[in-house]
Amino acid sequence: MALLEVIALTAADARAAQEGGADRVEMVADMAADGLTPDPHVVAEARRATTLPMRVMLRANAGFGTTGRELSRLVETARRLRDCGADGFVLGFLDPFGHLDLGATGKLAAAAGPLPWTFHRAIDHAADPAAAWRTLREAHGGPDTVLTAGSPRGVDAGLDVLVRRAAEGPDAASLIMAGGGLRRRHVAPLAAAGVTAFHVGTAVRPDGSWDRPVDPGLVAEWRALVSAARPRDA
Secondary structure, X not given: OOEEEEEEOOHHHHHHXXXXXXXXXXXXXOHHHOOEOOOXXXXXXXXXXXXXXXXXXXXXXXXXXXXHHHHHHHHHHHHHHHHOOOOEEEEOOEOOOOOEOHHXXXXXXXHHOOOOEEEOHHHHHOOOHHHHHHHHHHOOOOOOEEEXXXXXXXXXXXXXXXXXXXXXXXXXXXXXXXEOOOOHHHHHHHHHHXXXXXXXXXXXXXXXXXXOOOOHHHHHHHHHHHHHOOOOOO
């Protein structure tokens, strides 16, 4: 069955995601910066509010790079978040030239281990997204999910890219989590291409606003939508 992941900012969001039928939540803070690391206390509250798997963002600034000092703080924060109930993490860095920063990413992933992790939309902002995608696909001990819109401008602009990547084979398709401006009209062509994981944020909030809480009814509508979508050969 297709996986539906919902962005949660609070314990109430996490609870609403579960009530609506989501499969997983991604805990973040500060969506004005496209998602930063939440306070461990918030993560602990969310853990008490839901039994869903919970991946937590490890990102300290609005960009996709990091410094040695910042990375050290994130390593320690990952340990605290794991103790607070995180089931996995969301992370990833680019170097100053826009290439994957495998050193920083690997160090943080190792600290987060043995929990699974998602490489987030830094891939969409890479200098060479196709090369970044190949590297992530081939990485030993790499992510089990790549959150991507196929374009820094969102799924509308990147839909064809996602479809082409999914066409590389079942392993490639299973690595993709489509998200970043994902809309209902995108689900059918992505599912037909073999994508089985979908990530939503404003789409499950009234008026599409981060200032509004997750609506269980909207989550339920998305749950039905992604559950009904089928690959072409299904």
